[in-house]
Amino acid sequence: MLMRMEHGMILSASGWRKIFAESGESESRSAAIGEANSFLSILIAETFAEYMISRTGKKHPAVVVAADTRPTGAEIARNVIMCFSVCGIKTVYLGISAAPEIMAYAKKHDGFLYISASHNPIGYNGIKFGLNDGGVLPGSESKKLAARLEEKCAGAGAEEHALSIAVRADKNQTEKIYARSGKYKKAALKEYERFIRTVISGSAHLGGQNRFFGAVRASAKKNPLRIVCDMNGSARAASIDRKLIASCGMHFSSFNDAPGQIVHEIIPEPENLVYCARYMDSLQSEGKTDALLGYMPDCDGDRGNSVYWDEAERTARTVPAQEVFALCVLSELAFEYWKNSGAKKLAVAVNCPTSMRIDEICRCMNAQVFRAEVGEANVVNLAREKRSEGFSVRIFGEGSNGGNITYPSAVRDPVATLFALVKLLSIRDGKKGGCPGLFHIWCTMSHQEEKYRDGFTLRDVIATLPQYTTTGVSEPRAVLRVKTADKGMLKQRFKKEFEADWELKKNMLLEELGIASYECFVTNGTAEVKNPAEWNNGTGGLKVMFLSAKKEPEAFFWMRPSGTEPVFRVLCDVKGNRPETEKRLLAWETELINRADGCLS
Numbered sequence: 001m002l003m004r005m006e007h008g009m010i011l012s013a014s015g016w017r018k019i020f021a022e023s024g025e026s027e028s029r030s031a032a033i034g035e036a037n038s039f040l041s042i043l044i045a046e047t048f049a050e051y052m053i054s055r056t057g058k059k060h061p062a063v064v065v066a067a068d069t070r071p072t073g074a075e076i077a078r079n080v081i082m083c084f085s086v087c088g089i090k091t092v093y094l095g096i097s098a099a100p101e102i103m104a105y106a107k108k109h110d111g112f113l114y115i116s117a118s119h120n121p122i123g124y125n126g127i128k129f130g131l132n133d134g135g136v137l138p139g140s141e142s143k144k145l146a147a148r149l150e151e152k153c154a155g156a157g158a159e160e161h162a163l164s165i166a167v168r169a170d171k172n173q174t175e176k177i178y179a180r181s182g183k184y185k186k187a188a189l190k191e192y193e194r195f196i197r198t199v200i201s202g203s204a205h206l207g208g209q210n211r212f213f214g215a216v217r218a219s220a221k222k223n224p225l226r227i228v229c230d231m232n233g234s235a236r237a238a239s240i241d242r243k244l245i246a247s248c249g250m251h252f253s254s255f256n257d258a259p260g261q262i263v264h265e266i267i268p269e270p271e272n273l274v275y276c277a278r279y280m281d282s283l284q285s286e287g288k289t290d291a292l293l294g295y296m297p298d299c300d301g302d303r304g305n306s307v308y309w310d311e312a313e314r315t316a317r318t319v320p321a322q323e324v325f326a327l328c329v330l331s332e333l334a335f336e337y338w339k340n341s342g343a344k345k346l347a348v349a350v351n352c353p354t355s356m357r358i359d360e361i362c363r364c365m366n367a368q369v370f371r372a373e374v375g376e377a378n379v380v381n382l383a384r385e386k387r388s389e390g391f392s393v394r395i396f397g398e399g400s401n402g403g404n405i406t407y408p409s410a411v412r413d414p415v416a417t418l419f420a421l422v423k424l425l426s427i428r429d430g431k432k433g434g435c436p437g438l439f440h441i442w443c444t445m446s447h448q449e450e451k452y453r454d455g456f457t458l459r460d461v462i463a464t465l466p467q468y469t470t471t472g473v474s475e476p477r478a479v480l481r482v483k484t485a486d487k488g489m490l491k492q493r494f495k496k497e498f499e500a501d502w503e504l505k506k507n508m509l510l511e512e513l514g515i516a517s518y519e520c521f522v523t524n525g526t527a528e529v530k531n532p533a534e535w536n537n538g539t540g541g542l543k544v545m546f547l548s549a550k551k552e553p554e555a556f557f558w559m560r561p562s563g564t565e566p567v568f569r570v571l572c573d574v575k576g577n578r579p580e581t582e583k584r585l586l587a588w589e590t591e592l593i594n595r596a597d598g599c600l601s
Contacts, residue, residue, distance in 0.1 A: 011146040014136070014375045014563055016146070020123070020125035021071075026122075027122060029071055029262075031071040032072075032075070033072050040153075041080060041083075042083045046083050046152070048111075051144070051145055052111055060090045063084065063090070064109050065084070066102045067095070067114070068301070069259045072123075073096075073115045076115050077093070081177055082166055082169035093181040098297075098301030099114060100196070100302055104134065105184075105188035106131075106132050108132070109132060111129070111130055113129055114128040116235075119267040122262055134408070137377065139378065142377070193244060195409075196409075196413065196416070197244075200415070213247075223425070224290035225251070225293065226251035226288060227293050227294065228276055228293070229257070230275050231254055231257040231297065232261070232263060233257075237257045237259045268304050269474035270472065278316070280316035284309065292309045293308055293309075294306065305319060305324050306318075321473065322355040322400065325350075325403070326358060330365075330424075331423050332394050332395040332420055333394075335438060345391045346365065346392050346394075347386050347391040348368070349371075349386060350398065351378070353558040356553055357467075364446040373541050375563060380396070382396070383407070404417050424438050439456055446464065469574045469577060470572070470582070471571045471586055478571055479570075480570060481567060487568070491542050492535055493599055494535065494559075495534075497592045497596050498544065515554055516549040517546075518547065520535060522537040522541065522542050541559070542559050543556050543558040544556060553575065554574070555585055557573075559589065
């Protein structure tokens with residue numbers, strides 16, 4: 001009997017995701033995906049194969065395929081490989097690979113298909129697509145693929161069609177692809193290391209790279225530095241981290257470092273960074289006093305947040321995601337001045353809910369801030385647009401989750417994050433009359449010269465960051481479940497509820513919180529619009545910015561339906577150390593959303 005398929009995937013520019021475990025349980029560790037998900041994998045592969053052949057004009061375009069370490073990845077990959085062989089795609093299979101690794105290697109081919117669900121629970125899996133520009137497909141192209149997949153799944157006989165592809169697959173050809181994967185993986189690691197050295201050093205020339213990494217090695221010899229990593233079984237356990245860090249004269253201590261050894265939740269937020277912090281504490285107690293920096297990547301290894309040793313309190317501390325991104329922005333902008341004192345038209349591209357601390361840092365460093373809708377592809381494309389306008393955009397990313405992207409990369413990379421912090425600690429003041437180091441440059445430009453001292457630590461750097469109180473993206477408070485299907489209409493109703501409440505509460509807000517007025521911003525893709533007449537911008541982001549009597553930003557709250565999970569995300573950012581204000585504003589936003597949702601459901 002001819003049947004239509006229900007794919008059940010969330011289709012977004014950041015990737016297509018669903019629970020692939022056959023049981024349907026989000027925390028399932030089973031490798032089995034079941035017949036329906038096998039057919040879905042084949043239809044997804046066929047959709048991308050057709051797109052690549054049409055896009056490139058080649059009969060046999062070369063597509064790199066890899067997976068992160070989720071249990072279901074291997075079976076999805078086999079279905080993709082079988083389908084590609086039938087469709088005429090030249091498949092370059094890497095096995096397990098970190099996202100930045102496959103994207104760097106894909107530059108030498110026509111595109112990539114990466115099997116991952118990023119930070120989602122272990123029972124999830126998904127697909128990311130890209131060409132050979134080092135990043136995922138832009139939203140406009142991803143929408144074309146999504147529409148085509150919807151057509152395939154909705155068509156009568158979708159399952160029978162997928163089965164026919166599986167039956168036509170040549171087993172010998174498939175096995176040859178697997179047999180060559182070791183050679184390709186080795187080449188991918190080599191290409192990735194070459195590329196990330198360009199990214200970190202800010203130089204495509206070997207001489208410039210050697211000077212930079214030589215300076216890092218010299219610093220590590222003078223001030224020993226050990227990097228601690230909780231791999232949590234991620235794809236980075238099969239990547240270049242250990243080799244690269246050791247080549248820079250630093251020590252490397254890792255744990256949970258067998259690929260697939262996922263022992264706790266995947267998202268690299270403070271509640272999971274504590275394992276790395278505890279390990280750093282134990283190393284310090286064993287006398288390894290050089291254990292000063294640590295990180296934990298997510299499963300696909302394109303994001304990792306940080307841990308540092310607080311020498312004053314004698315304990316390891318986690319760094320919230322927004323602060324990690326702020327440290328990276330500070331470091332990379334100072335690095336631009338260190339390399340070239342005449343740095344001009346500096347800019348940083350971020351997502352809409354990135355904390356306003358970035359705006360303060362950029363004002364000090366004479367850099368402009370541009371905002372896009374949430375989604376890595378949106379921020380990458382915004383950075384490209386601004387470069388085409390003559391801006392120098394070295395660092396960009398989604399501050400709300402800590403993931404930074406450093407040009408010429410087009411994907412988040414925890415190694416780039418780590419080395420932004422290493423730069424701060426390694427590039428110090430030169431000998432008498434020499435160039436000031438990165439932290440000294442920052443202190444001078446932010447008018448905090450009195451906070452600079454020789455022998456500073458990361459604790460000292462963190463103490464100079466603009467102070468803000470921001471909702472963590474993994475907090476239960478940051479995730480709402482709403483009944484209204486039309487999220488644009490929900491936001492329009494929210495506007496009415498907010499405006500009515502504003503009239504009732506504006507005097508109290510001024511007296512108690514210093515809030516005198518507000519502005520609205522909506523983001524869709526790379527575009528941000530200020531004070532639109534309508535707040536209905538579909539599935540884009542919505543921010544209400546609160547201003548003081550002097551028209552200076554005091555706080556904002558933000559909302560957007562998630563593109564990768566069936567939830568509605570909210571966040572509040574408040575200037576200063578004001579946790580009670582952040583709680584009050586977020587609670588108000590949540591109340592307004594619930595009222596709007598109740599009116600529409």
